[in-house]
Amino acid sequence: MEVVTGAMGSLLPKLGELLAGEYKLQKGVKKDIGFLESEMRSMQAALSKVGEVPWDQLDKQVKVWAGEVRELSYDMEDVVDNFLVRVEDSDPAANSNKIKQLMDEMTNLFTKGKARHEIANAVKDIKDRTLQVAARRDKYKVDGIIANTSSINNAVDPRLLALYTDQKELVGIEQARDELTKRLQTDGDCHASKQKLKIISICGPGGLGKTTLAKAVYDQLQTQYECLAFVPVGRNPEVKKILKDILLEVGKKKPVGEVATLDERQLIDKLRELLENERYFIVIDDVWDLKSWKLIKCALLDNNRGSRVIITTRILNVAKETGDVYEHKPLSDDVSKELFYTRLFGGKDKCPRDQPAEVTEKIIKKCRGIPLAIITIASLLAGKPMEDWSKVYTSIGFGHGDNTMKILSFSYYDLPSHLRPCLLHLSIFPEDSEIMKDTLIWKWIAEGFVAEQHGVGLFEIGERYFNELMNRSMILPVEDSVSYTIYACRVHDMVLDMICFLSNEQNFVTILDNKEKYLSSQSNPRRLALQTEYIEEHNPLANMCMPKLRSFYANRCHISVMPSLSSFQVLRVLDMKGCAFLRDCHLKHIGRLVQLRYLGLQETRISKLPEDIGDLRFLQSLDLHKTEIKELP
Incomplete structure (x- = not known):
């Protein structure tokens, strides 16, 4: 739910800008935008209350309603962003000849007039959808959801x-x-x-x-x-x-x-x-x-x-x-094994000689010394034939119904609403990743998770977010052994399982890995993370149009699994770290991604950036670390 309220938080100021700005909008359009702003504020207030309730405790109809509001706010923000880009084009250069300047001005007027007409139609469509969603809110009695949580609060800890x-x-x-x-x-x-x-x-x-x-x-x-x-x-x-x-x-x-x-x-x-x-x-x-x-x-x-x-x-x-x-520190590997064998067999000395040692080592590594994780997995394996341990390990996860997930979720639901999207965002990284602090913060900024504060830089605010997640034990710091400064973080496997589960439930990030290679034709992801090196002749993503995709993360993927840049229309984050087969030709038309805030090409063989990269007026971060680029255009 915090994902939705976060989306609202970035949309509402833009609606205010449209109302206050001199965009020559028709009175009817301004009135509709005013109505949308009022309704969105009301929905944001309701969602803030709903967000206090654990996701798995929510009524199914309330979840559906929240999803509709999320899509509505995203669509409205896309409309506003595209409109502002088209009407705020720079004026013709002062030193251009008068005939060319006059033609440019006429073209500019036509473009702006067309943009105003299009936004009027889009706003009317979203207003109609908003009225339908508002009616369902009353039908589902969303505002009274908190009154029905007494059973949650009284649950046995x-x-x-x-x-x-x-x-x-x-x-x-x-x-x-x-x-x-x-x-x-x-x-x-x-x-x-x-x-x-x-x-x-x-x-x-x-x-x-x-x-x-x-x-x-x-x-x-x-x-x-x-x-x-x-x-x-x-x-x-x-x-x-x-x-x-x-x-x-x-x-x-x-x-x-x-x-x-x-x-x-x-x-x-x-x-x-x-x-x-x-x-x-x-x-x-x-x-x-x-x-x-x-x-x-x-x-x-x-x-x-x-x-x-x-x-x-x-x-x-x-x-x-x-x-x-x-x-309090995690258990050592030896003590972890002792606890594992004690819970499974009653002691290490009672462990059967034919127990699968290699799988046990992997299980112990996954638990990283957290007693609750060890006990949870030992309980899962109890009574199962040892030849099935490997199968269990490959599908292992800390389910939302067990004590591990419940205990971890206490920490998640205690987070302020502005930190929850930042934590869910970490689900884009594969297991055991070392996540660079500065890069992560710039991605948060590009995603719109970092709220502006008067007199404080966005990176500084993002750094506060990072430190607070670390302070709350949600991420594990990685420290430089010489300078003793924290330059990166890791996510514990249990926390990663939890945020991947929540991210999937709330349609926050769609992850495609070796287990799940295909996107449903019905799906409409907002964030897509590819975590596979799988190569195939017919790429299912190649011809898939993703007009609403805002973030695309490809981690060490082959170019065959990556869609064409032309399929993106409102993309804000494009990260292609370690995609070794990426070449200069693949960045053709990068300048059309007018909403792009973050472009990551680190650890690729890109040697030259196209000239039209200068058209990316909103670009905040360009990561060229370990590329072959010698100069900028």
């Missing part, structure tokens, strides 16, 4: 199982548990009764086992404290409920009285009173925002009795603000 895992079942947690325990222990020779309150934050991505680690430390140290509590917070916390939960847990040994009618202030006061003379150990699990934490912290007074608090969070900035940061 899959992380709850981590609290009740038997210690004997835990694998590879000993080192992290001991290190964290040591940090929590008494400082130096200072007596415990005179120690200040210490708060430690366990930070890491979803599925890494932060809750499991916190519970292991909690179980090991709880006998040393007088008051105890282990309380989950979650993505949309109700602070009053959290304070009540803490109060009820720490008050197990003392009567706390009736708490149901108390407000936040009264609960904080009661907790402070209860903890004033006690040595306590409290775990606040899964903190997402500082506002909630600051209210909770008000109750955790420092009584100089050596009390301890552990926070778990996925967000690094939250961890830094809440306390001493402990960055």
Whole structure:
């Protein structure tokens, strides 16, 4: 849904420009555009509410309606962009002769008049479609969708199982548990009764086992404290409920009285009173925002009795603000194998000798040390013949119905709406890709994902987006070993599976790889990513017209699978990285792609750019890294 609201966000300013600009539009056309602007704003507001609901929880009719709105906003933006290009052509050169200048002006007037006539017809058509979509919005009762999400909010959190895992079942947690325990222990020779309150934050991505680690430390140290509590917070916390939960847990040994009618202030006061003379150990699990934490912290007074608090969070900035940061790391390969065999066979020593070692290595590599991924795949393989493991691996994915996807989706739906398209966009890259930071940001800008801010450059804003995704553990940083600067990122396989699933569901990117070589004749992709080196005599894309395609990504593809540039009409991004068979002749008519913002020819054998590349007035990025080009035209 954020994809749709993002499309709206780039369309609405353009509609405003049409209304405010001096384009000599007929009054009727201006009135229709005003109507469209009003309706689009109303739909954007409705979509923002719907966007808060996980995609798989939405009613099918609401999904259909959202798709219609998306296509509508894209089509309207294409109309506006093409109109502006045609009416904003530069004036005839001042030094041209008068007869030629007069002819140019007459041609210009005719072209602009024709453009105004065409936009009037297009606007009328889109207005008719908008009225139909608006009627379906009322029919489907889209605006009331949020009222029906109580069952979603009350769903059992899959992380709850981590609290009740038997210690004997835990694998590879000993080192992290001991290190964290040591940090929590008494400082130096200072007596415990005179120690200040210490708060430690366990930070890491979803599925890494932060809750499991916190519970292991909690179980090991709880006998040393007088008051105890282990309380989950979650993505949309109700602070009053959290304070009540803490109060009820720490008050197990003392009567706390009736708490149901108390407000936040009264609960904080009661907790402070209860903890004033006690040595306590409290775990606040899964903190997402500082506002909630600051209210909770008000109750955790420092009584100089050596009390301890552990926070778990996925967000690094939250961890830094809440306390001493402990960055939880993925499991090593050896420990990953141990966990895999323990969950599958009950232990490494019980593993059959004929188990497929090569496939196991691949599975362990895919999981990248994330315990939840290892457990998920082990559960998938349990009970299946070992000769089928290879088949399972080739089709493996973390389905949207399992706990892995649910846990990861918490992070996705916590993202601000402007970051969600940036994350979904990463689905264009093949598995295990090293994604260059600067190139990625310029692609986001060309796609229109980066919103303008007064006085701040677009690249700087895009860099903030990149850092925020990294801070939220959604992308993995790649650091230069000499300068220690982050120059690239990777996407964890589990996150990639999730965003590919969501991207496909929302028709955000169409991916053609070795598994899926053909586009349906009925499909109308907006973004197309080719990830195949497959060569065939009759290319199914060669003669396919894609008038609405906005972005085309070809990663190390043979020219035989690439469509002709003439099939694109509103293309904004053209990236042909590593397409070794690309030649100068293939860029013929590149100047006709008047909406192009990004052109990537890196790692190709292109040696000369055509003269008409100068017609690309909106071009922001031209990547010629590792080409044979010596000079620009």
